[in-house]
Amino acid sequence: MDARTLFLSPRVTATGRALADAARRRAMGVEVLREWRVPDEWRATEGATLYAGPLFADAVGAELGVGLLEAAPDWLARLPYELTHREIEFSTVAGARKLRRPAFVKPPNDKSFPARVYPDGSRLPGPDAVDDGTPVLVSDIVTFTVEYRLFLLDGDVRTGSRYLTDGELDAVPLDEDPRRPEVLAFAELHASQHLPSAVVVDVGLVEEGSEWAVVEANAAWASGHYACDPDAVLDVVLHAARPEGEFGSADRVFLRPLPEAVRD
Structure with missing residues (x-):
């Protein structure tokens, strides 16, 4: 039995349900927090992990004792033009x-x-x-003809999904997309620069010139999975949201600042 416990926010999304199913297949605990606070019996749960939106994560993260990885806020702005094309x-x-x-x-x-x-x-x-x-x-305003979501762990793409085509939802597993080799080549060479060990990166084709570009980076613990493999997504989430003491020095600079836990 995996000693981890996956905590979810009161508003369980399709991704939350998929991750809960994946967690149960590993004999992990799964708990839905019904309020914007952590009951006393679950505070600082050993092996806690979290999938939730940023506001909810701020409300409960410190009480659960988790650290949450995210990209530096200025990461996208620091990328060279050839990786963003804007x-x-x-x-x-x-x-x-x-x-x-x-x-x-x-x-x-x-x-x-x-x-x-x-x-x-x-x-x-x-x-x-x-x-x-x-x-x-x-x-600057650019148009992406197609966009992909990639869950990265230690710089490797663990799973991916096309999610938009011409601005419309179009969720297809990356393994079934004809551009898969191009997506992986671009992402694994460029998209993980100066990022935490577990993160989500969105990439796409810019309409003008059909150049590959980084769309943005997102926290794995708050990102929708679209058509990504839930088990692989869970692998990344378990590294991105885990007990704060487990993070090494390379990742500690990417921990989201959380409000201090409030105890009654």
């Missing part, structure tokens, strides 16, 4: 509000406001909704 700036909401041109604006590692194309900075949420200092990525 200009990307790491800024703040206050800085992005000064934009006087259309741009794609997103929070790097959470969902504090919608990630989308904004006609200009005045359309971003105001200070009453989002703090001025909230980090954002401001990107």
Whole structure:
């Protein structure tokens, strides 16, 4: 029996259900947290792991004693142009509000406001909704003809899925996609640079020029699996969200800062 216990948020998604099934096949424990807190009997559970959205992870992560890997917030902006095929700036909401041109604006590692194309900075949420200092990525607008989700462990693609074609949901396992060799070649040579050992990277073909480019990086413990193999996804999640003391020095710089646990 695997000593790990997979914790899920109250809103169990299709990916959460798939991971729960994969965990049970390994004789792991699976628990759904019904509230935005951890019951006393589950606090600092030995071998806890977590699959949840960023806000819920912030609420319960410290109480579970887990560490959560994620890419550095400015990672995408630091990639060379030949890997992104668009200009990307790491800024703040206050800085992005000064934009006087259309741009794609997103929070790097959470969902504090919608990630989308904004006609200009005045359309971003105001200070009453989002703090001025909230980090954002401001990107030139490009169109991806096809996009893929890849779960990486120690730089290797453990599983992948096509998920969008011409902007429409189109989930197909990477092994069944004719572009699989191109996707793997690009991802394994370039996409894992300066990332934690367990992470999700999205890549795609840019419409203009049909060049491969990195779309973004995501936390494995919060990413949908689309048509990825759930067992392989679970392997990556178990490395990305595990007891905080298990992380070595190379990964500790990628741990998400979690609010301190509040005890009654």
